[in-house]
Structure formats: structure tokens, C-alpha cells
Amino acid sequence: MIVRQRVVLRWAVNAGTALAAASLVLTASNARRIRTPDVDALPVAEPLSVLIPMRDEAANAPGCLRTVLAAIDRWPGPARVVVVDDESTDDTAEIVALVAANDSRLSLISGTPPPAGWLGKSWACHQAAHHVPGDGVLVFVDADVRVSPFAFTATVAALRAAGLAVLCPYPRQRADGPAERLIQPLLQWSWMSTLPLGIAERSSRPSLSAANGQFLAVDAETYHRAGGHASVADEVLEDIALLRAIKSVGGLGGVGAGAHLAQCRMYHGHREIRDGYRKSLWSAFGSSAGAVGVVTMLVLAYIIPAVAALTGSRIGLLGYAAGVASRAISASVTGGRAWPDALAHPLSIAGFAALTADSLQAHRRDRLRWKGRALAGTTPREREVRRG
Structure with missing residues (x-):
């Protein structure tokens, strides 16, 4: 024995x-x-819509909006920012409304309760996407993300140059406490160590899919053709599910290096x-x-x-x-x-x-x-x- x-x-x-x-x-x-967007690249002029779902994000809203609005200053074409207040119980809506009152590029939508069969974030993103033009590029940004001034120009230039439908430049994940430093780095390590990125980006196979909804750029026409967030209404990991839906209609894409474009602190403490x-x-x-x-x-x-x-x-x-x-x-x-x-x-x-x-x-x-x-x-x- x-x-x-x-x-x-x-x-x-x-x-x-x-x-x-x-x-x-x-x-x-x-x-x-790994695909790394060039901060000096400038895309051709086309409509850009930055869509931000927020639920009880009073602490994050000012910083997020400040960096997003600064980033669209560099955009060569028409640009707008749409925030969906997802039934917040704090001062999120009031904070966004105050910023919108001083910047016509920002719109605030009061979200409605998720219908049966929908999870909250997918429903909020769905509402945002239906308040912007159906062409150009949609960029979904989470409220806890802070983007750099060239985040959108570099990302879309890389998206278009590579002929992709989706590109998720992975933000630098801030991990400031012991529990965060122990767990959070596994997010990016998981796909860096298990997924052949070059193959995955060009493959239509659902199993070869990695995405990050914190910062996700998608071709608007392909997004709508794939059914948008309605196609992933009940998915907890809606970002990966969205990429798979887009692959099902012929679009390709995946993750990229984005530490120089954005940062995010997802969680505070254990x-x-x-x-x-x-x-x-x-x-x-x-x-x-x-x-x-x-x-x-x-x-x-x-x-x-x-x-x-x-x-x-x-x-x-x-x-x-x-x-x-x-x-x-x-x-x-x-x-x-x-x-x-x-x-x-x-x-x-x-x-x-x-x-x-x-x-x-x-x-x-x-x-x-x-x-x-x-x-x-x-x-x-x-x-x-x-x-x-």
C-alpha cells in the first residue's frame, strides 16, 4: 500500500x-x-458611443466620467457618452445628471427594472445600446474603470486595423490589499496561461473565447446583427457570451494588452x-x-x-x-x-x-x-x- x-x-x-x-x-x-494598441494611432472618423451601466456607483461615477470625457476629446469623429442609471439607491443619478448638465456629449438614461429572463447588467447595456446610432463603434465601460486620454483612439484603431469585431484591451487590475493581491492577478493570468491568443482571436470556436466587459469595443453593426445583449440576457458572464454570439455571426475578436489604456479596481477587500x-x-x-x-x-x-x-x-x-x-x-x-x-x-x-x-x-x-x-x-x- x-x-x-x-x-x-x-x-x-x-x-x-x-x-x-x-x-x-x-x-x-x-x-x-498579444495585441497591444498603439497610443499614437488615430482611427478614421466614425461615430463612437461610450456606454456605461451604473448601479449604486456614486463613489465611482465622477472619476469614470472625468476620464471618459477627456478621452473622447481626442476622438476624430462624432462621439457621445450614455450612462444608464440601473435603479441606483444612492446619488449616482444626481451625480451623472450634474455632469451632463455641463457637457452636451453626456446623456443619462433612467433604467427600468430587468424583465423576466434578464440579468441586470445585460439589461442596462441593452438599454444604452438602443439609444445610440446603429453604426460606428460601441465601447462598453464599467464605472470602476479609469481610461487614459488615448484609450478610445488606440483601441478602435487596433480594432479596425486587425479587421476584428470585438477587442477588449485588458485594464490594469489594481490590487491594493492582501486578498486582492492574492486573487485578482488570476484574472489575466488565467487566459494568458491557457488560451493561445493568436489562434483564439481568429477562431470561430466558442471554447476559444476570452473577453472583458470592463472595457469592450465592438463594431456596432456586428453587435446588432448578433442580437446585442439580448442574445446574452441571462448570462452571468455576459462579456464572454457576447463574444461567442458575435463569433456565431462571423465576427472575430478577443482580449489585448490594455494596462497602458485603462485601470480598474474591481473589489475592495476580502x-x-x-x-x-x-x-x-x-x-x-x-x-x-x-x-x-x-x-x-x-x-x-x-x-x-x-x-x-x-x-x-x-x-x-x-x-x-x-x-x-x-x-x-x-x-x-x-x-x-x-x-x-x-x-x-x-x-x-x-x-x-x-x-x-x-x-x-x-x-x-x-x-x-x-x-x-x-x-x-x-x-x-x-x-x-x-x-x-
Whole structure:
């Protein structure tokens, strides 16, 4: 029995190290290939509509609007900003209205409650998109994002030059507290280390899709042809679902390097991280079985080799080093903090595993809520039943 256990453990360490090494190779390849918009590029003049859903964003609204309005000053064609106040209970609407009163480029829409079958953000984005022209480019921006003065010109120039329908320059993810520094870098590392970006950008396969709704530029005609946010009304991860819908009608796209174009602090502290990931991780991998499978692979690749390294395993040390290197490369490309944070990569994976388990349990018990709204009826089977 002891001999068999040792064989199994040795196999796990070897397999995990091989996975970590393969992931490192892919991360390094993506670092060389990732699309990076040029801040000096200027697109041709066409309509630009910047659409911002806001729900209880009084703290973020002034900073977001200030940077967005400054960025459209550089736009060579007609530009407008539309904010949808999604039934805020704070002073969001009043703050936006005050800014709009002094800038005719900004419009405020009072959002209506989401109809049956819609989640809040998709409904807010849908309302915003139907208040702007159907041509040109739509740029969706979250309220906690701060864009640079050349964010829109550089992004759209890259979008048009590459012939893409969607481009999401990934904002630099601000992570200021211990929990944020442990978990947030996994956002960009996840796709840097698992998705061949060059292939994914040109592939119509839904499985090869990575997007970020924090800052998402899309060709307006393709967006509407794909059904817009109505096609992803009940999707928790509506950004990735939107890219897949656009791929289904022939459009292509994906993520790019955007640390020089925008920054975002999604969550403040461990409570917001727990609540934020609880609402979405259950759906990130298609099913509960998919989530368990992904977490198992992550543990195999990044925790087991690290534990083995502590016992003197050279193979385990190699696997741990590969994970740390992959994380450091991802940070260098996406504007994150590489050192010493990358050294804690196994702890990050353990935290992610715990968050995934918490999300699956909350979903099973129908306890998913976000910004005061229940996220009910969001399993694939429930969506199929609703659609008849």
C-alpha cells in the first residue's frame, strides 16, 4: 500500500510539473503575441458611443466620467457618452445628471427594472445600446474603470486595423490589499496561461473565447446583427457570451494588452472579493463538473508540485518555479505586480479553489445575490426551460 501511494504521489508531481511547464511555454508565447494598441494611432472618423451601466456607483461615477470625457476629446469623429442609471439607491443619478448638465456629449438614461429572463447588467447595456446610432463603434465601460486620454483612439484603431469585431484591451487590475493581491492577478493570468491568443482571436470556436466587459469595443453593426445583449440576457458572464454570439455571426475578436489604456479596481477587500466571485464562478466552467475538473487540474499543476518541493523534490521545485514564472510573465504584460506576489501562486490557486467551492454551494442553495438583486434561475437547464 505504501509503495502504491508513493507511485501515485510521484505520478501526480510529475504530471503537475508537466502541466505547469506547458502552461509557462504558452504564457511566454502569448506575451510575445498579444495585441497591444498603439497610443499614437488615430482611427478614421466614425461615430463612437461610450456606454456605461451604473448601479449604486456614486463613489465611482465622477472619476469614470472625468476620464471618459477627456478621452473622447481626442476622438476624430462624432462621439457621445450614455450612462444608464440601473435603479441606483444612492446619488449616482444626481451625480451623472450634474455632469451632463455641463457637457452636451453626456446623456443619462433612467433604467427600468430587468424583465423576466434578464440579468441586470445585460439589461442596462441593452438599454444604452438602443439609444445610440446603429453604426460606428460601441465601447462598453464599467464605472470602476479609469481610461487614459488615448484609450478610445488606440483601441478602435487596433480594432479596425486587425479587421476584428470585438477587442477588449485588458485594464490594469489594481490590487491594493492582501486578498486582492492574492486573487485578482488570476484574472489575466488565467487566459494568458491557457488560451493561445493568436489562434483564439481568429477562431470561430466558442471554447476559444476570452473577453472583458470592463472595457469592450465592438463594431456596432456586428453587435446588432448578433442580437446585442439580448442574445446574452441571462448570462452571468455576459462579456464572454457576447463574444461567442458575435463569433456565431462571423465576427472575430478577443482580449489585448490594455494596462497602458485603462485601470480598474474591481473589489475592495476580502468581503467584496468573496461576494463578487460567488456570483460568477459557478458558471465560469459550464457546469459543476466542469468547475470541479478545472480546480482539480489547477491543484495538480500548481499546489502538488509546490508541496512536493517543500519535501525536497527537485521535480516539484521545477513545477513550482514554472508556475511562479508564468505568473510573473503575465504580470509584466498586464501591468500587475510580479514580485513578490508571484511567489505565492500556490496560495492564490488555493484561494481560487475555495472561492469556486463557495460559489457552487451558494448557487446550489439559491443564495446568489449582487447589488441587492437575486441571481435566480441562472443554470443552463433553467435558461433552456425559460426559452421554451
